Amino acid sequence: MRTMTMLAAAAVIQIAAPAAHAGQATTVQQDFDSAARLTDAREWAPALAAWEALERRVAKSPRNLALVRVRKSTVLLGLDRRDEAAASAQAGLATMPETDATLQRDRYDGQIVLARIATSALDYASANEHFAAARKIAADPTERLASWWGVVETGTFVDPDAALAVDGEFPALFGNTEISDTLRGQIMTTRAQLYLNAGDVEKARAMSRDAVKALGGLTSKTDLVDVSARSLAGLAALRAGDRDDARRYLAMTGAGRATQGRFSAPAEMASPSCGGDTGLQPDDVAVIEFSVGDDGSVIDSSPIWSSRKGDAALAFARAARDWSWTPGEFAKLPSFFRSRVRVEMRCSTAFQRPSLQGYSSDALAAWLGSRGVTASFGDSGQARLAAQLRERLGALDANGPAAGVAAVPVLYALATNAVTPRDESHGWATRMSAILEREEAPPMARLAADQVMWATAEADRNQSRQYRAALTAALSDPLYAADPEARATIALMIADAARGDDRTVRTYARRVADDAALPANHPLKVGALIRIASLDFQQGDVAAARTAFERSGLGAEQCALLDAVPQMRRTNSNSSDFPREAMYWRMEGWTRVQYDIAADGKTQNARTVLAYPPFVFSESGAEVVSGAQFEASFRPGNTLGCGGTISGVNFQLPS
Known part of the structure; x- marks a missing residue:
């Protein structure tokens, strides 16, 4: 997390050390000091070797072992070995004596390591819990500010009400603290982001303006801190309906105005599917931020704003991590213009996938009903629900083991609640799985618990080989x-x-599609065929895609699955399609627009699913596509000819 990295300070705590034994050249204290120096110098590889050697040496001292493991976790994180770093920090914190005041800074650092890992994995619920734990033991102004900041920033997307309560403490805690204008501008930007996501647009707008002022105002001098503040001020102005002011702030971010080269659309880019386990709806819109590395890959995407409160923006940020650009495209593009890039996103309605978690949860609910237990899992996105569920579980536990089956729906709702930290989710799911095994529940009911248990076993399941294993x-x-x-x-x-691994996707989807034990119209078989059709279509095999889609039995006609892709006859676009404000500010950009093609060749239902910069070209992109004319296609009954098509619209100024 960039704010935490900036604010972190080195801890100086001495380890209790015996004198050197015969044959040993150094004492434990000397080895500790050496490892600490290597860590402070960010010499990660030798630092790790030093901590591991020290870990073996103090293995019989629980207090010292805990301290070394927490220190080692910082080095592992520096080496980007996140799962190992999380395990080391957790092991250290679990055995670190709480009554030992000399270890308070290490307890704090361990929580911050876990918070940073969870933030990077877009597990904001866990990150929020660890930042909150660090905040309780923060000892100095730097620690208090860093942990407070983390609680607010992550809480914005998992528990905005609680984040607002914590933000309300800012004046009393930090109002008189001497901090630089740059740091104050960053803090105000984070606070403005919270209020914007919570729906208080006017307060967000005022705070974002103050942030820009603290950073020196709307000058031609721009760095990445300015970019974040100005971009948020523009977004707040847009949400307030002041489009001119919004474009003014956005233009001064530098987005769409590269002095060399162009920030083009990625070679590989997709929006998350509507529906499925994300629960995203076509009307949901979000702004996410990311950087692009020298190799064309996305670096640590993160949410900025979502039209729906809660964790919807996290699903969009996760999807962006699969994007990639051709490295050669950036040969002339300065790194500044591919750092903290912000993109507007909506979900794709093409090939909506079934929710695998929802399918198994339905089976669990049916089994619970057969046992006389009401299975109302509630809204998994509500923080208030989590508190009610914990209270309910406490009451059930007071009745002893006999309440086992009755606890299952509560455990499931807790495990899948958006504000439940990963470790807690794993614990609830593991407990639920044990109950279902003991009660000999059917496989699909047990799978509902195991799905959550597997998904929460690692720090970042999206990058975890262990999850797939x-x-x-x-x-x-x-x-x-x-x-x-x-x-x-x-x-x-x-x-x-x-x-991203097409061969593996096809292999396992084909196993389902060809499973004779499932009826032809089974939802899981339909889901497999849709995945196969998508792959075939992406690889240009229209005939195979058509065959797979027809096997699915779906009634909706998707583009190129029943026929060849209709060819565009004319666009009906002209220079007036270029937004006036963007022309004035010399901004360029691109959009990806999803639409349907009627049998008569006219486009319908055009909607922008991706746009850069956010909200500058999205309306114009949809208008350009809406005016396009394709060749007519024969369809019985003159039905829809081609649905779910996506085309790019680039907006470039004359050279």
Whole structure:
């Protein structure tokens, strides 16, 4: 997390050390000091070797071992070995004596390490919990500000009400603190982001303006801190309906105004699908931020704003991590213009996928109903619900083991709640899985718990080989292998986890599509065929895509699955389609527009799903596509000829 990196300070705590034994050249204290110096110098590889050697040496001292493990976690994080860093920090914190005041800074640092790992993995619920834990033990102004900042920034997208309460403490805690204008501008930007996501547009607008002023105002001098503040001020103005002011702030971010080269659309780019486990709806819109590395890959995307409160923006940020650019495209583009890039996003309605978690949760609810237990899982996005669920679980636990089955729906709702930290989710799911095994629940009901348990076992399941290994092992488990629905669900989970690896996706989707034990119209088989059709279409094999889609039995006609892609006859676009404000500010950009093509060749339902810079060209892009004319297609009954098509519209100024 960039704010935490900037504010972190080195801790100086001495380790209790015995004198050197015969044959040992150094004392434990000397080894500790050496490892600390290497860590402070960010010499990660030798620092790790030093901490690991020290870890072996103090293995019989619980206090010292805990301290070394926390220190080692910082080095592992520096080496980007996140799962190992999380395990080391957790092991250290678990055995670190709470009554030892000399270890308070290390307890704080361990929580910050875990918070940074969770933030990077877009697990904001866990990050928020760790920042809150660090905040409780923060000892100096730097620690208090850093942990407060983390609680607000992550809480914005998982528990905005709680984040607003914490933000309300800012004047009393930091109002008289001497901080630089740059730092004050960053803080005000983060606070403005909270209020914008919480729906208080006017307060967000006032704060974002103050942030820009603190950073020197709207001058031609711009750095990445200015970019964040000005971009948020522009977004707040836009939400307030002041489009002219919005474009003025956005123009001064430098977005769309590269002095050399152009920030083009990525070679590989997709919006998340509407529906599915994300629950995204076509009307949801978000702004996300990311940087592009020298190799063309996305670096640590993060949410900025979402039209729907809560964690919807996190789903968009996750999707952006699969994007990639051709490295050669950036040969002339300064790194400034590919750092903290912001893009407007909506979900794609093409090939909406079934929710695999929802499918198994329905099976769990049906089994619970057969046992006389009401399975109302509630709204998993509400922070207030989490508190009510914990209270309910406490009451059930007071009744002893007899309440086991009755606790399952509560455990499931807690495990899948958006504000539940990863570690807690894993604990609730593990407990639920044990109950379902003991009660001999059917495979699909047990899978509902195991799905959550596997997904929360690692710090970042999206990049975890262990997650895919767990799914592969489950597919061979006799419990699941013998059940057609369970094995199909797991196979599709593997396919989705392997997104980007077309061969693996196709292999596991094909297993489901060709499973004779499932009826032809089974939802899981339909989901597999849609995945296969998508792959075929992306690879240009229209005939295979058409065959797969027809096998699915779906009634909606998707582009190029029933016929060749209709050719565009004319665009009906002209220079007036270029937004006047963008022309004035010399801004360029691009959009990706999703639309349907009627049988008569006219476009329908055009909607921008991706746009750069945000909200500058999105309306114009949709208007350009709406005016396009394609060749007519024969359809019985003159039905829709081609749905879910996506085309790019680039807005470039004359050279």
